[in-house]
Amino acid sequence: MRKVQVVKVLLVDDSEAIRESFGALLATAPGVEVVGCAEDVASALAAIASTRPDLIVLDARLRGLDKGIDVLRHVRQNYSDIQVVVLSAFSWASMRKRHMDAGAVAYFDKSTEFSQARDCIVALSSARSIKASTDRS
Template identity: 70%
Template sequence: MKVLLVDDSVIIQQSFGALLASAPDVEVVGCAEDVATALAAIAANPPDLIVLDVRLRGHDRGLDVLRRVRLQYPGIKVVVFSQFNWSSMRKTHLEAGALAYFDKATEFQQARDWIAELSLAHAAQPKP
C-alpha cells in the first residue's frame, strides 16, 4: 500500500514514516507540508492512503486536502493523525470522509497498527 504523509513537522514525517515503513506491505511514497504540495504529490503519484495532519504549513488546513481528495480521488483512503484531540475536530474530519482520526500524543502506535491492518486488507484485495 502506497502512503503519502501530509504533515508540516519534519520530525513526524521522519519518525512516523519510519514506523509505517516497518509495517508489512506499506511503502511511504512521499511527504508534503502544505495543501499545494500535497495535491501535487497526489496528482503525480496517487497513493492508496494519505496520513493527514489537521494543521499544515502556514494557514493551510488538512481539511482542505481531505475535501479535495474526496471529490477528485474518491478511491484514496485518508487517515487523520493530529495533535488536536478535540471531539469537534474528530467529528468534522470523520464526517468529511476520513476513515479514522488518531491523536499523535497518545495513539502513535495504534495508528501504525491500524494502518498496517489496512495495508494487509489492501494487499489481499484482487488487483484488476
C-alpha cells in the same frame, strides 16, 4: 500463499520531525511503502497527483492558513479510491467528528496514538491485499 499488495502511503504534515518519525515507523510495517511527503496543502495536492497514493496520512492542521481538511475534501471529490487517515495534535471530539464526517477512515492523536495509527494502516493494507486476491479469483 497470498501475495501481499503494497499500499502506497503519502505523509502530509508540516512538522519534518513527525514526517521522519512516522515514516520510520511505517518503514517497519509489512505491505506499506511511503511514496512521498508534503508539508502544506499545495505540496500535498502536487504529491497526490504525481504519486497517486493508496492512502494519505494527513495532519489536521497544517502551518499557516492551510488546513488539512481542505486536502481531505479535495481527495474525496477527486480521488474516491484514496483513503485518508488523520494524525493530529488536536484530540478534540469536534475536530475528530469534522474530519470523519468529511471522509477520513480514521483519526488519531499524535501524542498518544502513534502506534495505533500504524496498526490501522497495516490493517488497511492487509484488507486491501485480501480484496485484491479475491478480485483476481
